[in-house]
Amino acid sequence: MNVMILQVFVSLMLVLSSVVLFVFTVKSRTFEHADRLSLTPLENDDVVSGSAPPPASTTTTKQSNQESI
Numbered sequence: 001m002n003v004m005i006l007q008v009f010v011s012l013m014l015v016l017s018s019v020v021l022f023v024f025t026v027k028s029r030t031f032e033h034a035d036r037l038s039l040t041p042l043e044n045d046d047v048v049s050g051s052a053p054p055p056a057s058t059t060t061t062k063q064s065n066q067e068s069i
Helices: 003-027 032-039 058-068
Strands: none
Touching: none
């Protein structure tokens, strides 16, 4: 019985603390920073990487599979 009372008390304290922290963050408006960051322009993607190999053709793959059978 005592363990159950302690468990309920701890659970209620966790819920209460989470509600208090949520209200604190809403009142301090810390979520607006993420909105501003999402609206900032992204960097230009003008960099071309020459290290990527050309894509392999599917016809050679099919031919090599047929030869191995």
